[in-house]
Amino acid sequence: MSGTGYQGKKNIPHLTTERLLIKGGRVVNDDQSLYADIYVEDGLIKQVGENLIVPGGVKVIEANGCMVIPGGIDVNTCLLKPYLGSPPVDDFYQGTKAALAGGTTMIIDHVTPQPGDSLLEAFEKWQEAADKKSCCDYSLHVDIPHWHEGVKEELEQLVQDKGINSFQVYMAYKGFFQMSDSQLYESFSFLKELGAVVLVHAENGDLIAQEQSKILGMGITGPEGHPLSRPEELEAEAVFRAITLGNQVNCPVYITKVMSKSAAETVANARKKGSVVFGEPITASLATDGSHYWSKNWAKAAAFVTSPPLSPDQTTPDHLNSLLACGDLQVVGSGHCAYSTSQKAIGKDNFTLIPEGTNGVEERMGFVWDKSVAMGKMDENQFVAVTSTNAAKIFNLYPRKGRIAVGSDADIVIWDPAKIKTITAKTQQSALDYNIFEGMECRGGPVYVVSQGRIVFEEGKLQVQQGTGRFISRKPFPDIAYQRIQFRNKLMTKQGVSRGMYDGPVYDVPATPKYITPSPSAKTSPTTHQPPPIRNLHQSNFSLSGSQTDDNIPRRSGHRIVAPPGGRSNITNLG
C-alpha cells in the first residue's frame, strides 16, 4: 500500500488529471471475475489488463488480490424530500458522504414536487442543491404527484432536454399523491411513449386510509399502528395491479421498495409469466424486520416507520435475499430518507403524522454482502449485478456506470469480504441520531473507494469535497426494459373482424332509458346513441341493404321479434 491522501489539483474538481493504477486486484463484474490491473486517468478507466504500460509517477494502489468491483449505485434516496417544510437531516453532502463510506459511488435521488408544483422547477431546485453539495455523481428520478394534461409537456421536456428517464407514481397517499387506475393507465401509456421507466410506490391507498381511521379509532396511536394499518397484503395487491396495468399498456414497471414476501412473490410470478417488471428491495427490508414497531421505546419504534412498512414477519429479510440472489428481484436501493427523532416526534400522538423514511445508504452494500453472499445465497458477480450493474442497465447508465471496463467511469471499490463492522449511530456518516441497524454486525465492506478517478475513502477515512458530484443525464428507452416492449408492440396490433353489415332487426332503444344498461360506461364510449355510421361501400362488396327501413319506427316495448330457433341467416356477407 502506498502513500495515502494524495489529493492533486483540488482546484479543478470536475476534471481531475489524476492518474491511478490499481494493481493485483480481482476485477469482479456482473458476468465474470478476472485478475487484472486497472489504469485510471481523468476519471475514466483507460486500461484493464496485465503488465499495463503506464506513465511514471502514477499513484498505485496495491489490491493484494482483493475484489475490485464497480462502485455501487443506490437507486433510491431522498436527500431533499421535505416533510412539512423541513428537509431530512441528511442533505446531499451528508448523504453522499455516507454513500461513499459504504462503497456507493452514485445515487439516484427522488425529486418530490408537491401536488400542483411544476415538475421542471422542482427538478431544477433539486439539481441546484445537488450540484452544490453532492460528493459523488448523481442522477434524479422525478415523482409525479398529480396527473393532468399539463404534466405531459413537462415530462416530455424532462425526458428530452433534462436527461431524466424515470418517473415515480403513487398508488398510496389518498387525497394527496394517489392516482386512480385510469390516471395510472394514462400515465403509463404516456411514459411508455417517452421511453421512460415507471417507478411505482405500490400500496393500496384507499384501504390504508380506511385502516388508519379504524386503528386510530381503536385508540392505537403509536408506531405499531403504522404496520397494522398497512398490512403486506395491501402492498401485494397494489403490486399486482401495477403489473396488470403495465401488461395492459405494455410498459415496463419498476416497483420501488419491495418490503414483504407477498409483494416479492407477486413480482417473481409476474416475471415468470413474461411481464417486464423490476423489483427493488431496500437495505432495511433486506436486513431487518418490522418487529421493532412494537418496541417500548417510542423513538426507536418511530425510526422504523417507512412505507410500505417493514414486515413484522421475521423471515422476510431472508426470503427477499433469496429472491434477490436468484434474480427475481433485481436492484437494491436504500430508500434513505433521514428524519431526526424530533422530526419523527411530530407524530408522537398520531402515527399517521410520523415522517416516513429509514436510513441505509451507507449500510446497503455491506448488508447485501452479509445477508446474501456471506450466507452462500449469492456469488460475487450477482452481488455486483444487484448493487450496481442492473441499476445502471435499467436506468440507461450502462456501461458508463456499473462495469469495470475500458471507457467506463472510474467509480471503483476495493472490497474486503472479511471486514467486520458493528453498525452504530456513533460511527456512522449520516447526521441521524439513531440507526435502525444499531448493534448489528456486518461482514464485508469497502477498503478503498474511488469516485471519479479519485480516492475518496481509504483505510476508514473519507476525503470528500462537496460539489464534486456531477449530474449524470440519462437517455430514454433503456434496452433492458424496452427491447422486449418494442418487439411486443409490433406483435400486439389488434385487428377487427371484417364482417358484412348486420342487417337483421334491431331493437329500438328509447331515448331516455328507464333502466340503464349494465353494459359499460356510456361516458367512455364515444359512439353512444349515435346514428349508425355511413356505410362504406368501398369496404363491402355487397350493396343490397343499407340501414333498415324501419330503423326509425319505434317498436312497442316488450315486443319480441320472432325468429326461427338457431337464428336466422340475417347476415348478408361473409367475407
Place this chain on the structure above:
Amino acid sequence: MSYQGKKNIPKITSERLLIKGGRIVNDDQSFYADIYMEDGVIKQIGDNLIVPGGVKTVEANGKMVIPGGIDIHTHLQMPFRGTTTVDDFSQGTKAALAGGTTMIVDHVIPEPGASLVEAFERWREWADEKTCCDYSLHVDITHWSDSTKLEVESLIKEKGVNSFQVYMAYKDLYQMSNSELYEIFTFLGEHGGIAQVHAENGEIIAEEQTRMLEMGITGPEGHVLSRPEELEAEAVFRAVTIASQTNCPLYVTRVMSKSAADIISQARKKGNVVFGEPITASLGTDGTHYWSKNWAKAASFVTSPPLSPDPTTPDYLNTLLSSGDLSVTGSAHCTFTVAQKAIGKDDFTQIPEGVNGVEERMSVIWDKAVVTGKMDENMFVAVTSTNAAKILNLYPRKGRIAVGSDSDLVIWDTDAIRTITAKTHHSAAEYNVLEGMELRGAPLLVICQGKIVLEDGNLHATSGTGRFIPCTPFPDFAYKRVKARKQMATLKAVPRGMYDGPVSEFTAMSRGGTPSASTRSSPTKAPLRNLHQSGFTLSGPEEAPIRPAGRRIVVPPGGRSNITSLS
C-alpha cells in the same frame, strides 16, 4: 302419468310419492334407499318403507337420485333499456327444470340511486307471479350511501336476503371505489352477509374500450379485446385483499378465466374465505367465437367478464371445480334476442351482455367433469347443489336428500346423450352458446316441491307455484371461520411512556404537505393528551420550546433515553 292434483292449492300439495330402488347421491355419500315424500317434504328414507296405500310410485331402477340443482346466478326478466330479457321467470324456470335445476337465485339490480328494497319488492312480485320452482334473490348494491346501509340491513333482517353483489366494473355506473368496497365489505361482514363481486377492473376497461373503438374495432371481438383476462384476475386479487382486510367472506361471481381461477385457489390456500363461481358458458365453451364472421353468433357470446379466447380454459376450470378450489356453479342465464343484441351492432360496448345456460348447466358439468374422470358423483352434487345451499344458508332444507328436506329431486340418467341446439331448448333465445355440443348426462325425472315436473321428456310446470325461500345471515359455511378469526384478530396498542423528547416545529399550513397518510382520514390529527391514560405528568406536548425551523436538535448518537416509563 301426469297426475296433477289440487291445482287450486299450488303451494301446499298433499301429493305423496315414493321413489323406489334408486341410488341416493348426496355430497358426502351414495347409498341405495327408497324415498317417501309427502306435502313437498321428504318424510322417510330407507329400505322397505311403510307408506300409505295408493301412493304414486316411481321406479328408479338403480339410477342416481340427486338433490335438485340450485342455479345460484340467473337474470330472468331483467329490465334492460325499456325491455326485458327474453326469458322471463316462467320461461327461465321451465328451462331450469328441464335441465334438472329445481331452484334458482336471481339477481335484483336496482338502478343506481334507486331504493334497494323497492327493487327487491318489484322482483318478488314478478317472480311470485311466474316462477315454476322455488327461488331466492341476491340484491346488487349499485350505489353506496348511509341510506343504502339501512336498506341492506332491513333486507338482511326482514326480507330474507343474505347475499349482495357489488361491481368493480362498469365505470361511472355501478362501479365501486376501493373505499366503498371496504365499507360495504365491513358492513356485510358485521351483518352476516355474503359479499359477491363482479370482478373486473372497470377503469382499465373504459380506457381499453376507447382505444379499441378508436382503432376502428367495433364488432364483438372488441368486447373480449378490451376486457383481457388479466383485468379479471387483477380485480379478483383486489377483492380478495379487501375481503381479507375486512374479514368478510367473498364470493366471486362468474369466474371466466384461468388466471382469475388461479388467484382464487391461491387465496384459498392462504386461508382466505373466498368462493368462486364458474358458469355454464365458461365451463362449456370458450371465447374464440367472438371472432365469428356471423355477427349475431359472435354477439350471442357477449357477457362480462368475457369468455376467454384460450381454448384450454373450460378444461382448466372444470379441474379446479373438481378439486374444490372453485365452489359453486351458476349459469348467469341472461338471454337477449338477436335484435336486442343488435343495439350494439356498430359499437360493441352497446351490446347487451348475457349468455344462456340455465338448462345446460348440470349436463355440462356432468359431461366435462364427471365423464372425463375429474369429479365423482358426490362432488357433482356438491358443486351443482349442496355448496350453493350452504352458502345461502338453506342447507339442509335444500341441497340434500334427507328426512325433512324439501322434496326437490332429480333422477339422473348418466347415459343419456343430448345434442344442444336452440331448436329444442326451452329458452326463448334464438341462439345457444353451446349449439351443436353433445352432452352426456341428463335428468330423467325431475321432482319439484314433491311434484313430478319432468317425465319422459315432457315438462308439466305451472307458473306461479314457485315460493320465495328466505335466506338467513351468517351461514356457517362462510362465517364459522370468520367469527373465530374476529375473536383472534383484535389489535392492541403498545403501552409506552409518553415521548417527551424534542419535537420538530412544523408549520400548520403545511405547504410541504405530509407525504404520510391522508390527513383527511385521520380524525385525531392533534389529539388532546389524555392524562388519565398516562401515569406521567411532567411534560405536555405543547411545552416543547419553540425552535427556529430547520434547526437540528442535537442528541447523543444512539438516541437518548427520552422515554419516561417502560411498563
